[in-house]
Amino acid sequence: FCKLWGKVVQLSLKLKKLGEEDPRRIVHSFKVGLAITLVSLFYYFKPLYDGFGVAAMWAVLTVVVIFEFSVGATLGKGFNRVLATSVAGALGVGTHCIATLSGESREPLLLALFVFIIAAVVTFLRFFPEMKARYDYGLMIFILTFSLVSVSAYRDDEVIDLALTRLNAIMIGTFTTVVICVLIRPVWIGVEFHKLIAGNLEKLGNFLDGFADEYFLVSEKVCNSKDKSFLEGYKSVLTSKSNEETMAHLARWEPGHGRFRLRHPWTQYLKVGNLARQCAYKIETLNSYLRSEIQTPQEDRIKINEPCKIISSECGKAIKKLASTIRKMEKTSDLAEPHIANSKAAAENLKTILKAGPWKDSNPLEIMPAATVASLLLEVISCTEKVVEAV
Amino acid sequence: FCKLWGKVVQLSLKLKKLGEEDPRRIVHSFKVGLAITLVSLFYYFKPLYDGFGVAAMWAVLTVVVIFEFSVGATLGKGFNRVLATSVAGALGVGTHCIATLSGESREPLLLALFVFIIAAVVTFLRFFPEMKARYDYGLMIFILTFSLVSVSAYRDDEVIDLALTRLNAIMIGTFTTVVICVLIRPVWIGVEFHKLIAGNLEKLGNFLDGFADEYFLVSEKVCNSKDKSFLEGYKSVLTSKSNEETMAHLARWEPGHGRFRLRHPWTQYLKVGNLARQCAYKIETLNSYLRSEIQTPQEDRIKINEPCKIISSECGKAIKKLASTIRKMEKTSDLAEPHIANSKAAAENLKTILKAGPWKDSNPLEIMPAATVASLLLEVISCTEKVVEAV
Numbered sequence: 001f002c003k004l005w006g007k008v009v010q011l012s013l014k015l016k017k018l019g020e021e022d023p024r025r026i027v028h029s030f031k032v033g034l035a036i037t038l039v040s041l042f043y044y045f046k047p048l049y050d051g052f053g054v055a056a057m058w059a060v061l062t063v064v065v066i067f068e069f070s071v072g073a074t075l076g077k078g079f080n081r082v083l084a085t086s087v088a089g090a091l092g093v094g095t096h097c098i099a100t101l102s103g104e105s106r107e108p109l110l111l112a113l114f115v116f117i118i119a120a121v122v123t124f125l126r127f128f129p130e131m132k133a134r135y136d137y138g139l140m141i142f143i144l145t146f147s148l149v150s151v152s153a154y155r156d157d158e159v160i161d162l163a164l165t166r167l168n169a170i171m172i173g174t175f176t177t178v179v180i181c182v183l184i185r186p187v188w189i190g191v192e193f194h195k196l197i198a199g200n201l202e203k204l205g206n207f208l209d210g211f212a213d214e215y216f217l218v219s220e221k222v223c224n225s226k227d228k229s230f231l232e233g234y235k236s237v238l239t240s241k242s243n244e245e246t247m248a249h250l251a252r253w254e255p256g257h258g259r260f261r262l263r264h265p266w267t268q269y270l271k272v273g274n275l276a277r278q279c280a281y282k283i284e285t286l287n288s289y290l291r292s293e294i295q296t297p298q299e300d301r302i303k304i305n306e307p308c309k310i311i312s313s314e315c316g317k318a319i320k321k322l323a324s325t326i327r328k329m330e331k332t333s334d335l336a337e338p339h340i341a342n343s344k345a346a347a348e349n350l351k352t353i354l355k356a357g358p359w360k361d362s363n364p365l366e367i368m369p370a371a372t373v374a375s376l377l378l379e380v381i382s383c384t385e386k387v388v389e390a391v
Numbered sequence: 392f393c394k395l396w397g398k399v400v401q402l403s404l405k406l407k408k409l410g411e412e413d414p415r416r417i418v419h420s421f422k423v424g425l426a427i428t429l430v431s432l433f434y435y436f437k438p439l440y441d442g443f444g445v446a447a448m449w450a451v452l453t454v455v456v457i458f459e460f461s462v463g464a465t466l467g468k469g470f471n472r473v474l475a476t477s478v479a480g481a482l483g484v485g486t487h488c489i490a491t492l493s494g495e496s497r498e499p500l501l502l503a504l505f506v507f508i509i510a511a512v513v514t515f516l517r518f519f520p521e522m523k524a525r526y527d528y529g530l531m532i533f534i535l536t537f538s539l540v541s542v543s544a545y546r547d548d549e550v551i552d553l554a555l556t557r558l559n560a561i562m563i564g565t566f567t568t569v570v571i572c573v574l575i576r577p578v579w580i581g582v583e584f585h586k587l588i589a590g591n592l593e594k595l596g597n598f599l600d601g602f603a604d605e606y607f608l609v610s611e612k613v614c615n616s617k618d619k620s621f622l623e624g625y626k627s628v629l630t631s632k633s634n635e636e637t638m639a640h641l642a643r644w645e646p647g648h649g650r651f652r653l654r655h656p657w658t659q660y661l662k663v664g665n666l667a668r669q670c671a672y673k674i675e676t677l678n679s680y681l682r683s684e685i686q687t688p689q690e691d692r693i694k695i696n697e698p699c700k701i702i703s704s705e706c707g708k709a710i711k712k713l714a715s716t717i718r719k720m721e722k723t724s725d726l727a728e729p730h731i732a733n734s735k736a737a738a739e740n741l742k743t744i745l746k747a748g749p750w751k752d753s754n755p756l757e758i759m760p761a762a763t764v765a766s767l768l769l770e771v772i773s774c775t776e777k778v779v780e781a782v
Contacts, residue, residue, distance in 0.1 A: 014519075015515070018515075018518055018519065019515075025515060025518050026515065028514065029510075029511040029512070029514040029515040030511050032510050032511060032514040032534075033506075033507040033508070033510040033511035033514070034507070036506055036507070036510045036534070036538050037503050037506055037507045037510070040502075040503065040506055040538060040542040041503075043542045043543060043545050043546055044499040044502075044503070044545065049546060054445070054543075057539055057543065060535070060538050060539055060542065061535060061539070064510075064531060064534050064535040064538065065531070065535070108435040111431075111435075112428050112431065112432075112435070115424075115427055115428055115431055116424040116425070116427070116428045117424070119420075119423055119424040119427045119428070119455075120420040120421050120423065120424035121420070123419065123420040123423040123424070124406070124409075124410075124416060124417065124420040127409055127416050128405075128409065140455060140456070143423075143427070143455050144451070144452060144455040144456070147427050147431060147451050147455065148448055148451055148452070151431045151434045151451065152434060152445075152448065154434050154435065155434055155440060238629075238672070239630075239632045239633065241630045241633075242630065242632075242633040242634070243633070281629070281672050281675045281676065282676060282679075284672045285672065285673060285676040288673075
């Protein structure tokens with residue numbers, strides 16, 4: 001019994017943490033509860049129920065299925081649902097009429113054939129990448145509505161009435177959902193996407209800003225006490241591609257809100273995201289040199305210390321400026337320019353030092369890691385420039 | 392009109408390509424059509440229809456919603472659907488009984504309250520990462536069934552009958568779907584996952600196997616005519632993480648099939664996939680040196696040509712051997728060992744060359760890229776070793 005109690009406590013702690021991490025989750029749960037309760041009013045009030053009857057079920061079903069966390073996802077699903085139901089319903093009624101004309105005995109055969117063909121063709125269409133991204137849900141609802149309407153028409157002669165009430169119920173469900181989703185503390189996926197991209201750039205900037213200090217001190221082991229989380233932050237950037245793509249798709253469903261117009265250039269965000277990832281790959285390799293087997297002795301590192309530090313921290317600052325530019329949605333990328341210029345000057349400096357051959361007397365094998373770091377930092381500059389251009 | 396015709400031709404060409412790329416897509420479409428036609432028989436045969444009535448609709452609905460391309464996804468959804476419907480149905484009936492006891496006037500209030508609470512709590516549970524991964528669909532169905540049963544009970548007194556027929560219809564739909572999905576040319580997601588991991592390793596192997604040849608010839612520009620697709624193949628490995636995770640989740644739903652037992656160690660595959668990605672990040676950096684601004688002159692490259700070529704191609708061969716070991720599901724990783732040993736010997740050789748300081752008279756700046764390549768190749772060895780250990 002004690003064990004069970006322990007588990008319950010553990011679970012509720014987890015739940016609390018989940019809610020504290022993002023209080024909008026709690027709000028979302030209440031919103032869903034509210035929407036479902038509202039549409040179930042159809043059952044409680046006799047006048048409403050007389051109008052819809054069993055079709056009221058479809059309103060509840062619609063709310064449960066299309067209510068998503070973000071406005072974009074909800075609108076996308078709602079749009080898909082209403083459009084697919086209307087078209088498929090009309091097509092289903094049409095099919096029913098054709099099948100009826102062919103006579104009593106052949107009707108079920110014809111109906112079954114139509115259902116088979118439509119289901120197979122539409123299922124195949126779902127494999128289209130463009131379809132899958134935006135209309136996958138709609139295509140599924142299309143198959144569903146078409147089969148239901150055309151098949152149940154065989155048993156129910158008031159098929160047009162049936163289809164219309166059902167469509168009405170679905171539209172009411174969608175309307176309720178959208179209104180509650182948008183009016184009560186909406187979660188705009190566009191805003192989230194915007195924050196994600198800016199946050200990712202910031203993580204890269206933090207790494208670069210701190211990297212050189214870390215690298216040129218690592219042998220002395222003095223800075224162990226400092227917080228090093230900034231060295232790990234970039235890792236989430238490496239794998240955020242599919243996340244970004246989903247968000248871009250959903251954001252396209254949203255109308256203008258806040259500082260975002262309709263048709264905000266979301267693909268541009270994807271480009272910035274991809275460039276940031278290119279940069280993150282380089283950073284991943286840089287990071288591995290913090291813990292590589294062969295280390296360059298400190299006295300050799302010191303020779304390229306100065307320019308490397310400047311390159312790294314100026315690139316980091318440039319990227320952080322970009323991140324804040326994105327956050328504030330200003331059009332100018334001028335803030336980053338001086339940092340880029342600084343890091344380029346430092347790069348020239350580094351090249352001059354290297355041309356002079358600072359390590360003539362050292363063990364060439366041990367020099368290599370430092371040389372690699374220097375060379376990677378040079379690469380990072382061009383990466384950063386590309387990001388600057390894209391923003 | 393001509394334009395329209397052109398679009399139709401274009402579309403059908405696209406469709407054809409889609410089918411040719413993976414003929415299983417066509418098979419899948421037919422399977423879905425067949426399943427829907429089968430369950431719609433409920434409507435055509437009077438004796439069957441009399442047993443189910445309108446509830447036959449739920450069988451069609453279930454088939455449309457749970458039939459997925461792979462067996463794993465279908466089983467997962469089917470399991471979720473049946474379990475959630477049973478539990479939520481029972482709970483709904485219970486709620487209805489409690490509400491009835493409280494008297495006519497307070498019944499709708501109580502029902503609405505229950506629905507609100509359950510909907511809000513279960514929606515919140517869907518945010519749990521563990522829940523989201525495996526039971527998201529089930530939780531949605533839970534809310535749906537609970538609301539439908541408890542609310543419609545208010546208007547329909549034969550609520551237990553209603554719930555049972557509906558559950559029956561859903562179980563028949565699920566059964567039909569699963570049987571057709573498994574018996575007719577099944578697509579096992581486990582097999583796909585297995586192939587993906589092995590294929591990813593192979594792509595890395597191809598790159599490493601060809602990289603050194605490419606790098607040490609790039610200035611002479613002789614091999615432009617050769618097919619260089621192997622240099623791009625690894626890029627898909629960089630971003631396959633979320634794909635792999637989804638597949639691992641779905642694969643867990645599948646029973647034993649072919650050479651895969653139930654409880655096949657899918658997490659092990661994820662580990663190999665992650666290590667392969669670590670390796671791919673290094674490769675991404677290596678690849679960028681094929682087109683970097685500062686190039687080491689050929690006469691300097693030639694000095695480390697021999698060992699670098701060996702390291703790169705032996706690592707490539709080791710990884711390709713691993714890929715084929717995975718493909719054949721053999722337990723031994725012995726095949727890769729000699730290649731690893733070779734590349735380690737070459738690495739020692741490279742280190743000796745570097746210690747001797749081969750580039751004393753060259754421009755140190757121009758040497759850097761080659762030195763970086765050498766150093767990255769050394770890193771790749773340790774990466775490869777880790778993959779070998781994990782397989």
